Each structure stands twice: as structure tokens, then as C-alpha cells.
Amino acid sequence: MVENQDLIAAENLKVRNLLKNHCLAKSISDAGWRTLLSLLQQKADMYGKTVILVSPQYTTQTCSHCGHVLKDKYMLPLSAREWTCPVCGTHHMRDQNAAQNILAKALIVTAKTALT
Ligand SMILES: [Zn+2]
Structure with a gap:
């Protein structure tokens, strides 16, 4: 995915706040949003691509x-x-x-x- 895009945009989610919502807490924890964004940034850096996190x-x-x-x-x-x-x-x-x-x-x- 990173190789095929010049710009990747994602929400800079406040996971701590989202975890207060019990309906979302388990799926958000499981997803490891911070880990995903970190890995995405590493891959983007490897390929010279841009990741921008925006306010949700x-x-x-x-x-x-x-x-x-x-x-x-x-x-x-x-x-x-x-x-x-x-x-x-x-x-x-x-x-x-x-x-x-x-x-x-x-x-x-x-x-x-x-x-x-
Ligand atoms: Zn409208």
C-alpha cells in the first residue's frame, strides 16, 4: 500500500479517550492503533512517502x-x-x-x- 501512494493520511486518534467508550475499547486495543501508525511511518520513510496525521x-x-x-x-x-x-x-x-x-x-x- 505504501509503495503505491505518495501521501497517506490518517487520524491522530487519542486512543486513551476512545478506550473510555466500552463499545469500542476492545477492538481499539486489539488493533494497536499506535503500533499500526508507527509501522506505517517506518514503511513510508523507507519508500520516501509522506504520512500526515490529522485531528479526528x-x-x-x-x-x-x-x-x-x-x-x-x-x-x-x-x-x-x-x-x-x-x-x-x-x-x-x-x-x-x-x-x-x-x-x-x-x-x-x-x-x-x-x-x-
Ligand atoms: Zn452537505
């Missing part, structure tokens, strides 16, 4: 089409795997939408880095 804030709750952010009582519960943006009407698959937002955040970081 609102990646799920933001419409990747119009930028509307779901808040308060409109926030998606963990069980909601699909949703429709109340502003632009775009229908989203939860994880795909979040991935697009993560990539957008990473591209902003690369653009800012290029300007400095």
Missing part, C-alpha cells in the same frame, strides 16, 4: 461535499453507517465520508507546508 475532530460529522457540520442532537450515533446531509442532500457512507474529510485535512497541511 468532526471528520465523521462533517459533510465532505458542502462542509456542513452535524452538531448537538443531530450528531451521528456510532450505529449510523449512512446519512444524508440536511443542507446539501448528499447521501454519505459514514466511513467513506470521514476518509474524504481526513484526506482534505491532510491536503491542507501539505499545501501550508509547501507555502512555508
